[in-house]
Amino acid sequence: MPIRDTVVKIARRTFLIGGAALTDGLVVGYAVLREKPGTAGFEDSGEPGTALNAWVKITPDGDIILAVPRAEMGQGVYTSVAMLIAEELEVDLADIKVEHPDLDGKYFNRFAMRDQTPIDFAPALWIVERIGARIPMVVTGSSYTIRDAWATMPVAGAAAREMLIAAAAERWGISTDACIARAGHIINRTTQAKLSYGELATAAATFDVPANPPLKDPADYRLVGTPAPRVDVPDKVTGDAAFAIDIELPDMLYAAVRPCPMLGGRLESFNAASVEAMPGAVGVVKVDIGVAVVADSYWRARKAVNALDIEFTAADGAPLNSESIKQNYYQELDTPTELYTVHDDGNTTAALNTAAQTIEAVYEVPFLAHACMEPMTCTVRIDGNGDEARGEVWVGSQSPTMAASGVAAGADIERDNVTCHITYMGGGFGRRAEMDWIKQAAQIARTVQGRPVKLIWSREDDIVQDMYRPVAVARFKGGLDTAGQPVAWSNRIVSQPVTVSFLGRSMSGVPLTAEQDLTMTEGATELPYRLGKVLIEKVAMHLPINVGNWRSVGHSFNAFFKESFIDELAVAAQSDPYQYRRELLADAPKHRAVLDLVAERSDWDTPRDTNQGRGIALHESFGTIVAQVADVTVSADGSVRVDKVVCALDCGSVINPDTVEAQIESGIVFGLSAALYGEITIEDGRIKEQNFPQYDVVRLKGMPIIETHIVPSTASPGGIGEPGTPPIAAAVTNAIYDAVGVRVRRLPIKKVVV
Amino acid sequence: MISIIVNDREVTVDVEDDTPLLWVLRDTLGLTGTKFGCGIAACGACTVHVDGQAVRACVMPVAAVAGKQIKTIEGLEVDGPKEDRPGEDRPGENKPREDRQLHKVQQAWIDHQVPQCGYCQSGMIMAAVALLEKNPNPSDADIDQNMTNICRCGTYQRIRRAVHTAAKE
Numbered sequence: 014m015p016i017r018d019t020v021v022k023i024a025r026r027t028f029l030i031g032g033a034a035l036t037d038g039l040v041v042g043y044a045v046l047r048e049k050p051g052t053a054g055f056e057d058s059g060e061p062g063t064a065l066n067a068w069v070k071i072t073p074d075g076d077i078i079l080a081v082p083r084a085e086m087g088q089g090v091y092t093s094v095a096m097l098i099a100e101e102l103e104v105d106l107a108d109i110k111v112e113h114p115d116l117d118g119k120y121f122n123r124f125a126m127r128d129q130t131p132i133d134f135a136p137a138l139w140i141v142e143r144i145g146a147r148i149p150m151v152v153t154g155s156s157y158t159i160r161d162a163w164a165t166m167p168v169a170g171a172a173a174r175e176m177l178i179a180a181a182a183e184r185w186g187i188s189t190d191a192c193i194a195r196a197g198h199i200i201n202r203t204t205q206a207k208l209s210y211g212e213l214a215t216a217a218a219t220f221d222v223p224a225n226p227p228l229k230d231p232a233d234y235r236l237v238g239t240p241a242p243r244v245d246v247p248d249k250v251t252g253d254a255a256f257a258i259d260i261e262l263p264d265m266l267y268a269a270v271r272p273c274p275m276l277g278g279r280l281e282s283f284n285a286a287s288v289e290a291m292p293g294a295v296g297v298v299k300v301d302i303g304v305a306v307v308a309d310s311y312w313r314a315r316k317a318v319n320a321l322d323i324e325f326t327a328a329d330g331a332p333l334n335s336e337s338i339k340q341n342y343y344q345e346l347d348t349p350t351e352l353y354t355v356h357d358d359g360n361t362t363a364a365l366n367t368a369a370q371t372i373e374a375v376y377e378v379p380f381l382a383h384a385c386m387e388p389m390t391c392t393v394r395i396d397g398n399g400d401e402a403r404g405e406v407w408v409g410s411q412s413p414t415m416a417a418s419g420v421a422a423g424a425d426i427e428r429d430n431v432t433c434h435i436t437y438m439g440g441g442f443g444r445r446a447e448m449d450w451i452k453q454a455a456q457i458a459r460t461v462q463g464r465p466v467k468l469i470w471s472r473e474d475d476i477v478q479d480m481y482r483p484v485a486v487a488r489f490k491g492g493l494d495t496a497g498q499p500v501a502w503s504n505r506i507v508s509q510p511v512t513v514s515f516l517g518r519s520m521s522g523v524p525l526t527a528e529q530d531l532t533m534t535e536g537a538t539e540l541p542y543r544l545g546k547v548l549i550e551k552v553a554m555h556l557p558i559n560v561g562n563w564r565s566v567g568h569s570f571n572a573f574f575k576e577s578f579i580d581e582l583a584v585a586a587q588s589d590p591y592q593y594r595r596e597l598l599a600d601a602p603k604h605r606a607v608l609d610l611v612a613e614r615s616d617w618d619t620p621r622d623t624n625q626g627r628g629i630a631l632h633e634s635f636g637t638i639v640a641q642v643a644d645v646t647v648s649a650d651g652s653v654r655v656d657k658v659v660c661a662l663d664c665g666s667v668i669n670p671d672t673v674e675a676q677i678e679s680g681i682v683f684g685l686s687a688a689l690y691g692e693i694t695i696e697d698g699r700i701k702e703q704n705f706p707q708y709d710v711v712r713l714k715g716m717p718i719i720e721t722h723i724v725p726s727t728a729s730p731g732g733i734g735e736p737g738t739p740p741i742a743a744a745v746t747n748a749i750y751d752a753v754g755v756r757v758r759r760l761p762i763k764k765v766v767v
Numbered sequence: 768m769i770s771i772i773v774n775d776r777e778v779t780v781d782v783e784d785d786t787p788l789l790w791v792l793r794d795t796l797g798l799t800g801t802k803f804g805c806g807i808a809a810c811g812a813c814t815v816h817v818d819g820q821a822v823r824a825c826v827m828p829v830a831a832v833a834g835k836q837i838k839t840i841e842g843l844e845v846d847g848p849k850e851d852r853p854g855e856d857r858p859g860e861n862k863p864r865e866d867r868q869l870h871k872v873q874q875a876w877i878d879h880q881v882p883q884c885g886y887c888q889s890g891m892i893m894a895a896v897a898l899l900e901k902n903p904n905p906s907d908a909d910i911d912q913n914m915t916n917i918c919r920c921g922t923y924q925r926i927r928r929a930v931h932t933a934a935k936e
């Protein structure tokens with residue numbers, strides 16, 4: 014597939030660079046050499062360039078500093094990357110300081126901000142896979158950060174170590190073989206003499222960077238694979254961690270916005286005079302989809318914008334409604350306008366027709382909001398006009414490239430003239446890979462030249478201006494032979510192509526068709542089971558509703574569909590849902606091992622009480638195989654309580670098992686909130702659920718006990734941020750079926766009608 | 768002009784009476800540890816203590832807490848000289864971290880590695896401290912009933928464990 018090729022080519026162009034730090038000492042890092050991308054959408058100066066990404070610096074004072082631009086959404090990435098470096102560099106994790114340079118800071122050349130920022134090029138894979146085009150941009154998708162750092166950061170650490178050894182060997186006049194690195198020192202094996210890294214750093218910088226430094230045998234790892242405490246945690250229990258909403262700057266102003274409440278609607282008029290006399294009000298600004306008020310405090314801005322006389326007009330045509338959208342989906346399911354065959358073994362229909370038994374089912378999921386805990390917030394300052402205009406942005410963004418683009422677009426300035434300060438993020442989940450709110454902040458800030466303006470969205474603003482997880486509907490037809498084994502599997506998925514929507518608003522000009530967009534069928538096509546003849550089709554819907562990357566994207570619904578239907582086949586075959594899957598995994602030993610582990614640890618075979626049930630689901634995403642068993646209780650009134658979730662996974666090599674466990678729990682809770690309650694409804698052209706608890710989520714009261722079990726592995730690491738989410742909905746609905754015999758085919762579950 | 772007592776210090780603020788305590792803390796006093804998540808008392812990100820009770824500051828007009836004792840996450844650390852030091856928003860702020868003494872709940876949060884994105888955690892910690900002050904040894908059910916804050920990162924399991932650990936201290 015062309016997409017994978019692109020990734021490989023980018024990866025091969027990375028190389029190690031190193032040398033003296035600005036203040037002496039040693040710096041080793043990874044650089045990415047990039048050709049002119051020649052891609053529409055991002056204008057480019059044309060010269061090839063290098064970008065230094067994460068790197069390690071050793072000062073003459075002995076400080077070991079890992080410099081990584083901020084990209085922490087809660088996934089523990091700093092700690093994991095620091096562990097990888099520390100392992101090869103032979104220092105303790107506690108000896109490494111993590112530093113967060115600003116993106117135009119002294120370490121980055123001008124290409125850095127444009128091309129590559131957090132950690133390395135490979136967060137780009139996260140977006141590249143979704144875009145399928147050679148676009149020079151970087152996004153931190155939690156699942157990919159570690160997948161890439163695994164490959165590059167140990168090499169940087171090892172290279173630095175070898176250079177320090179070379180410096181020590183020269184100092185002692187001995188061969189490098191007679192030296193060994195231990196605990197921040199190079200040791201002379203013969204005399205046991207020691208030199209600290211600090212003492213050697215400046216001399217080490219004069220040596221060439223080894224192209225292929227020897228890497229440790231994973232069997233010798235002393236740090237990687239152990240549960241290390243996270244470096245960002247202390248600041249997050251004292252209130253010190255600075256999120257975008259916490260940015261305070263001299264002379265700062267605040268902005269609050271009122272977005273058009275009607276989807277696709279527009280601003281007709283507003284009467285600025287109606288609020289100009291309000292205390293602290295500084296100005297009223299028209300933005301893309303609404304009006305903002307700038308004031309000397311957030312509360313004053315909020316009050317003024319709420320009081321503002323505004324007239325909005327609905328979009329042309331009949332107002333959008335979830336009900337009619339869904340009807341439309343069902344029509345398209347039967348008589349598609351834009352149908353693509355994604356996978357076809359041939360003869361699936363014939364195999365269905367001759368099967369001993371055929372089963373058919375249709376499933377449905379709604380729009381979902383991200384509802385990151387921190388509503389979208391962004392501070393921008395614009396100085397000057399025309400070509401000379403400069404922008405500065407403080408924001409929690411999964412993509413510094415998008416942040417710079419957002420400011421450039423909103424303030425109509427050059428992207429190269431934007432400096433990004435990336436803060437901690439109060440949740441990302443795909444929402445902070447967008448740039449809409451950053452652009453909005455820049456539109457506001459350009460009207461108050463020279464003063465930083467902090468735009469804070471209310472929760473309502475955040476939900477009604479979200480880029481939703483799309484509605485999806487799928488029909489399955491399965492054929493079983495007389496023994497109950499599948500002979501045919503046909504699956505048609507109707508949904509909106511997420512990447513087409515994302516590119517359309519973010520990088521118009523980057524061509525991507527619905528056919529090329531993989532999000533609709535991701536998780537539906539890579540089937541580990543023996544299913545006979547397989548046919549996978551997708552029907553693309555084009556609605557005037559922004560859809561976006563929502564934690565695990567297409568996997569979030571395809572796992573629910575597929576794992577529900579497998580369960581239905583097991584029932585039709587009068588087989589145990591675990592044993593049935595297990596048999597179908599004859600060609601997939603890794604999947605089977607994960608499934609076996611979850612069955613064993615969940616005591617799958619133990620009897621359930623009345624109204625209690627146990628359900629199983631298995632799904633691979635982002636290189637990680639996850640199986641979950643949910644135990645549920647269904648009350649007489651139909652309410653569902655998830656008592657326990659046992660999760661097993663194979664995510665390849667584990668850098669920090671504590672982080673894996675935390676991320677898996679997080680993914681499960683995220684998916685469970687969606688499965689139980691999550692629904693964004695469009696009524697009369699407006700978003701109905703605008704805040705918690707209308708848009709409800711799991712809280713402590715609904716929190717199951719979660720157990721996580723990791724299959725030991727030395728393979729390269731899979732993602733962990735997203736893979737916990739996909740299987741949980743089906744594990745729960747399969748458990749409901751086990752408890753009360755009701756098959757839930759539509760999310761959210763809300764109440765079960767027994 | 769309204770006087771409130773924040774983390775044992777009396778401050779006078781010049782804001783409209785209806786300004787929520789949350790924005791006074793954050794924007795007027797620069798105590799940004801208390802977070803904004805919903806503005807309608809539905810998520811708990813803004814939880815602070817008013818006279819020892821957990822309160823959602825986003826819906827609490829500042830005039831309603833005039834003269835009352837307010838404690839925020841910044842006031843939770845048990846160490847520290849209470850007098851101002853230059854440039855400090857909180858007592859002991861400029862001390863090296865090793866010399867700062869965390870509240871037992873904060874320490875339990877570190878021991879159990881609770882935070883992920885961290886955004887909800889100030890409110891969670893304040894809710895947990897208030898719970899433990901009323902009920903020094905809560906059961907899981909007590910925790911579930913009393914702590915209704917939202918964490919979108921789903922750190923609830925570790926929160927339960929950390930509350931139990933802090934209770935044992």
Ligand code: FES
Binds near residue numbers: 804807808814826
């Ligand atoms: S911000 Fe106050 S409860 Fe949500």
Ligand code: FES
Binds near residue numbers: 440883
């Ligand atoms: S840690 Fe992210 S919302 Fe709780």
